[in-house]
Amino acid sequence: MSRMPAQVRDLIRDLPDSKIREVSMNSIGKEGMIALWFGESDEETPSFVREAAKAAIDAGETFYAPNSGIEPLRVEIKAYMERVYRRDFDLNRFTVTASGMNAIMLSFQALVDPGDNVLVVSPVWPNCSETIRIMGGEIRPVGLDETDGAWSLDLQKLFDAADGRTRAIFVNSPGNPTGWMMSEDQRDAIMAWAREKGIWIIADDVYARLVYDRHHAPAFIEIAEPEDRLISINSFSKSWSMTGWRLGWITAPPALETQLGKLNEYNIAGPTTFVQHGGVAALRDGDPYIDGLVERLRRRRDLVTQSLSRFSRVRYTQPDAAFYAFFAVEGMDDSLKFALKLRDEAGVGIAPGIAFGPQGEGYLRLCFASSEQALSEAMERLRPYLDK
Amino acid sequence: MSRMPAQVRDLIRDLPDSKIREVSMNSIGKEGMIALWFGESDEETPSFVREAAKAAIDAGETFYAPNSGIEPLRVEIKAYMERVYRRDFDLNRFTVTASGMNAIMLSFQALVDPGDNVLVVSPVWPNCSETIRIMGGEIRPVGLDETDGAWSLDLQKLFDAADGRTRAIFVNSPGNPTGWMMSEDQRDAIMAWAREKGIWIIADDVYARLVYDRHHAPAFIEIAEPEDRLISINSFSKSWSMTGWRLGWITAPPALETQLGKLNEYNIAGPTTFVQHGGVAALRDGDPYIDGLVERLRRRRDLVTQSLSRFSRVRYTQPDAAFYAFFAVEGMDDSLKFALKLRDEAGVGIAPGIAFGPQGEGYLRLCFASSEQALSEAMERLRPYLDK
Numbered sequence: 047m048s049r050m051p052a053q054v055r056d057l058i059r060d061l062p063d064s065k066i067r068e069v070s071m072n073s074i075g076k077e078g079m080i081a082l083w084f085g086e087s088d089e090e091t092p093s094f095v096r097e098a099a100k101a102a103i104d105a106g107e108t109f110y111a112p113n114s115g116i117e118p119l120r121v122e123i124k125a126y127m128e129r130v131y132r133r134d135f136d137l138n139r140f141t142v143t144a145s146g147m148n149a150i151m152l153s154f155q156a157l158v159d160p161g162d163n164v165l166v167v168s169p170v171w172p173n174c175s176e177t178i179r180i181m182g183g184e185i186r187p188v189g190l191d192e193t194d195g196a197w198s199l200d201l202q203k204l205f206d207a208a209d210g211r212t213r214a215i216f217v218n219s220p221g222n223p224t225g226w227m228m229s230e231d232q233r234d235a236i237m238a239w240a241r242e243k244g245i246w247i248i249a250d251d252v253y254a255r256l257v258y259d260r261h262h263a264p265a266f267i268e269i270a271e272p273e274d275r276l277i278s279i280n281s282f283s284k285s286w287s288m289t290g291w292r293l294g295w296i297t298a299p300p301a302l303e304t305q306l307g308k309l310n311e312y313n314i315a316g317p318t319t320f321v322q323h324g325g326v327a328a329l330r331d332g333d334p335y336i337d338g339l340v341e342r343l344r345r346r347r348d349l350v351t352q353s354l355s356r357f358s359r360v361r362y363t364q365p366d367a368a369f370y371a372f373f374a375v376e377g378m379d380d381s382l383k384f385a386l387k388l389r390d391e392a393g394v395g396i397a398p399g400i401a402f403g404p405q406g407e408g409y410l411r412l413c414f415a416s417s418e419q420a421l422s423e424a425m426e427r428l429r430p431y432l433d434k
Numbered sequence: 435m436s437r438m439p440a441q442v443r444d445l446i447r448d449l450p451d452s453k454i455r456e457v458s459m460n461s462i463g464k465e466g467m468i469a470l471w472f473g474e475s476d477e478e479t480p481s482f483v484r485e486a487a488k489a490a491i492d493a494g495e496t497f498y499a500p501n502s503g504i505e506p507l508r509v510e511i512k513a514y515m516e517r518v519y520r521r522d523f524d525l526n527r528f529t530v531t532a533s534g535m536n537a538i539m540l541s542f543q544a545l546v547d548p549g550d551n552v553l554v555v556s557p558v559w560p561n562c563s564e565t566i567r568i569m570g571g572e573i574r575p576v577g578l579d580e581t582d583g584a585w586s587l588d589l590q591k592l593f594d595a596a597d598g599r600t601r602a603i604f605v606n607s608p609g610n611p612t613g614w615m616m617s618e619d620q621r622d623a624i625m626a627w628a629r630e631k632g633i634w635i636i637a638d639d640v641y642a643r644l645v646y647d648r649h650h651a652p653a654f655i656e657i658a659e660p661e662d663r664l665i666s667i668n669s670f671s672k673s674w675s676m677t678g679w680r681l682g683w684i685t686a687p688p689a690l691e692t693q694l695g696k697l698n699e700y701n702i703a704g705p706t707t708f709v710q711h712g713g714v715a716a717l718r719d720g721d722p723y724i725d726g727l728v729e730r731l732r733r734r735r736d737l738v739t740q741s742l743s744r745f746s747r748v749r750y751t752q753p754d755a756a757f758y759a760f761f762a763v764e765g766m767d768d769s770l771k772f773a774l775k776l777r778d779e780a781g782v783g784i785a786p787g788i789a790f791g792p793q794g795e796g797y798l799r800l801c802f803a804s805s806e807q808a809l810s811e812a813m814e815r816l817r818p819y820l821d822k
Contacts, residue, residue, distance in 0.1 A: 050632035052663050052687035054544040061696050067501065074500070084498060091496040100488045108479040108678045110472060112462070113455065144532060144680065148702045155568055156442040160548050176700045180543055182570070244438035275440050290496045290707035292532065299440035308449050312564045314536045318706050319678030
């Protein structure tokens with residue numbers, strides 16, 4: 047009997063593996079390793095959130111939930127968004143998702159037909175691009191420019207990259223890995239341009255609250271009208287230290303409520319029911335936690351900056367947002383190889399810039415959401431490699 | 435400034451809404467309603483599973499997990515599969531997923547290019563077909579035949595439906611909604627045919643253990659070689675009463691481990707970490723629970739059968755597996771309308787047959803995984819509509 051080898055679609059076979067995972071693989075939890083590779087705080091989820099989830103488990107919240115999320119969570123999301131952005135939102139604009147990642151996948155399933163293209167402000171977390179690829183779309187990276195370690199966006203470059211098949215632009219501001227933050231002027235200009243062209247904006251707003259020079263980052267959702275072609279993506283992972291919970295939300299035009307509900311149903315049928323109750327507590331009681339987290343992160347950023355700014359091979363300006371130091375290393379032309387070397391020789395886990403697209407080559411990304419003690423030790427270990 | 439209305443892909447816009455949700459919408463939890471519409475037991479998740487998840491929350495299992503699932507869960511899945519199917523499996527064949535639904539989505543993302551077709555043994559739970567559609571694939575339903583309420587598959591009809599673009603066949607046995615169970619002979623014949631043609635088998639095995647005349651249902655995974663083009667899908671929802679947890683797993687050829695890991699990463703980055711620890715307890719300690727559940731379900735099935743077999747308008751044979759009564763109603767030509775009437779007049783929530791494809795019209799699906807008291811009351815309420 048003949049048998050053909052097990053094979054997936056060419057497009058899936060060719061999907062790049064995460065190069066962050068390549069560095070971390072088999073080394074997670076390794077004795078003595080200082081792991082700064084993932085976009086994850088070293089803090090456990092705050093106890094008031096954990097207790098709420100446990101109480102929901104005890105209360106028997108173990109059954110299927112509605113497609114758009116449980117009502118109490120949607121209500122808390124609405125209250126949170128109104129509190130942060132000081133404007134009104136209707137409840138039908140919110141869909142609960144099983145993580146920010148899942149929200150990105152649902153968005154591109156909703157929007158991208160094979161052959162459509164999406165402009166992606168880069169370098170950026172690779173996962174968003176891969177979802178476009180899975181749906182048969184074309185990714186068009188639009189590079190941020192770096193000067194003395196600071197990142198900026200050339201709007202004309204963005205606008206020029208669009209054509210008749212451009213369905214959406216993906217903007218992650220504050221951005222992973224660069225920490226780049228869109229200005230209010232740029233936000234207004236992009237919004238006006240996208241409106242006129244009928245192009246969707248997918249705004250990855252997961253770092254909106256991890257900002258060091260103001261209360262929250264400038265966001266399209268602050269100025270958009272309900273019917274604008276805007277999908278704002280949010281996540282509980284970063285601001286409430288809930289990475290392992292897989293919980294996020296989408297804010298979209300009312301017309302998309304039913305569509306996103308269907309896509310939730312056909313992708314996963316909504317996030318874990320009692321996890322959603324944890325989300326209720328996070329939003330209701332979590333503002334002081336975020337304030338404290340931002341203060342801790344600010345100290346950690348400053349600590350890392352103090353070292354990096356003294357290392358002779360490093361080009362870097364500290365970011366005003368997110369929790370990454372993304373810095374250039376003079377003479378490093380293979381960031382993956384260099385990251386593996388740092389892992390194996392120095393015992394410091396760092397993400398290679400190439401993980402964030404070709405434009406990221408020459409850079410390294412260090413997540414500074416770890417204890418000051420771990421960061422100090424990491425900087426000591428990195429010194430011989432970065433300061434010579 | 436011009437503005438275009440918010441619009442998704444035509445294909446997503448046209449995606450049918452779940453007609454089960456259409457009946458249940460706004461009526462979930464309604465006073466006095468006996469809800470038998472979802473494929474969900476009325477039992478809370480057993481306490482040993484809930485306690486394990488709570489302990490994991492206390493232990494700080496709130497961080498990102500590996501793409502293929504946490505190691506202890508993969509090890510327990512391997513032990514469970516070896517216990518049930520009495521053969522060896524390598525660990526690299528298992529990928530943990532955020533529900534059976536999510537496993538179906540990942541599978542079709544891996545396999546279906548636009549224009550490919552998938553044969554789907556029908557009537558069937560609608561969600562699997564919709565994932566094919568989202569990926570731009572064509573669904574080819576292959577109808578089961580019903581005689582006196584019993585369902586059977588004509589193999590020749592299945593084989594004849596394939597052509598050069600047939601990428602996979604989707605077999606849900608034991609099946610939702612019909613309770614149809616593939617025989618061992620049919621399993622062997624389909625496996626041989628699919629091997630020869632190089633066609634993938636996607637086996638939705640989520641009801642494999644809810645069987646009343648033997649230990650487990652005949653399954654492709656019992657006879658397949660590791661390299662066979664077979665994806666077996668499983669879920670914690672039904673056998674361990676964990677619908678709201680969103681946890682499942684895939685058993686696939688080793689060659690797919692990396693591919694499915696990537697797709698997990700780009701869809702959701704894996705299910706909730708502490709939920710996976712609940713899964714460990716379910717598999718390790720859950721065999722007696724399943725035995726007890728099957729006994730309870732058997733009594734409930736018999737109770738429902740006793741009534742249905744006496745109702746003059748009903749054509750029905752009790753199934754040997756799953757937890758649904760799927761029965762024809764004489765003279766009913768609009769099952770959605772009829773289900774809405776039963777909901778509004780009798781206070782009984784039932785899924786309309788049309789929810790499972792055109793071939794389901796003329797039928798109703800009643801989930802009998804509820805208490806005997808609720809089922810007795812439901813049958814009394816249904817009598818005036820089904821027995822006249």
